Amino acid sequence: MSYPYQPVPQSAPPPTCYRHPDRPTYVQCTRCGRFICPECMRTAPVGHQCPDCIDAAAKSIRQPTTAFGGRPTTVPLASYVLIAVNVALFVLQMANEEVYRQFVLWPEGIAYGDQYYRLATSAFLHVGITHVLFNMVALYFTGPALELAMGRIRFLGIYALSALGGSVMVYLFSPVDQGTLGASGAIFGLFAATLVLAKKLNFDMRPLIGLIVINLVITFVVPSISWQGHIGGLLTGALVAWVYGYAPRANRTLIQAGFSVALVVVFAAIIWWRTGAILTGVG
Numbered sequence: 001m002s003y004p005y006q007p008v009p010q011s012a013p014p015p016t017c018y019r020h021p022d023r024p025t026y027v028q029c030t031r032c033g034r035f036i037c038p039e040c041m042r043t044a045p046v047g048h049q050c051p052d053c054i055d056a057a058a059k060s061i062r063q064p065t066t067a068f069g070g071r072p073t074t075v076p077l078a079s080y081v082l083i084a085v086n087v088a089l090f091v092l093q094m095a096n097e098e099v100y101r102q103f104v105l106w107p108e109g110i111a112y113g114d115q116y117y118r119l120a121t122s123a124f125l126h127v128g129i130t131h132v133l134f135n136m137v138a139l140y141f142t143g144p145a146l147e148l149a150m151g152r153i154r155f156l157g158i159y160a161l162s163a164l165g166g167s168v169m170v171y172l173f174s175p176v177d178q179g180t181l182g183a184s185g186a187i188f189g190l191f192a193a194t195l196v197l198a199k200k201l202n203f204d205m206r207p208l209i210g211l212i213v214i215n216l217v218i219t220f221v222v223p224s225i226s227w228q229g230h231i232g233g234l235l236t237g238a239l240v241a242w243v244y245g246y247a248p249r250a251n252r253t254l255i256q257a258g259f260s261v262a263l264v265v266v267f268a269a270i271i272w273w274r275t276g277a278i279l280t281g282v283g
Contacts, residue, residue, distance in 0.1 A: 018050070029053055071151050078152045079143030082159065083136050086183055089124045090132045100125060100181070105167055107176040111278040116271065119171065123163040125181040135183045138211060142190045149201045154244050157260055162189020162237040168267050169232025171274055185229040188215070189237025196241040236263075 014024040017037035025037045030047035041048040049057075093099040105122035109115045126132035147155040166185015174180055191212050198205050219230045240263070247255040 076144035165236025166233035185233030192237035193241035
């Protein structure tokens, strides 16, 4: 096996590093033949290589992906951050009642005050300690496994779209003078996504089945629970997970992104229609 080599005449001055012209060196990169100083040397299977050749080789290596096209991660950071944000906002909400008034999902505020942000902010508020504890425990046991399997971006996509889907269902079917709040729409979306993808990912669903059943029973038994938010999140999470999980590999990322955008557009159209119905006294 031969490597590029530049002979140096005995009478010529010593060559210098191509990145540090003030440093004499006789060591050459085994790929491109340029001279490199000790600081620029990168150990290779044979000899040493320069930083530029190392970078070029790294770019030619195909990056690993999850079964859904996302970047793999070993730490479910997004899940832990979501838990921290929900808890922090709950503490803030308990300390200042104005947080609830300004950010709860209040249909009249959305329709008459153009406060559409309530559709998103309400998913980070909770009624009391039991409410936030139950949701965060569910997120802790469901989120990390799904995030590690799907990758961070797609996991956040399911969480955010499920939260929005739950809020849209609440906006459609709840009384206009009633406030609704909670992360349950997003949590039910994760439940649905886990069920849809369980076979593909070979998930052991036994630890989660009881948690899901309990939440579904509470949804329809406890009068104060917003079934609209739960069902909206559940349906959205199932649909998004199915598209994310079973999109053709060749155009997987494009299909996943396009579907996510299209779903947001559909939600926007529903919100627009519902707002008009409220303003005209139909809803």
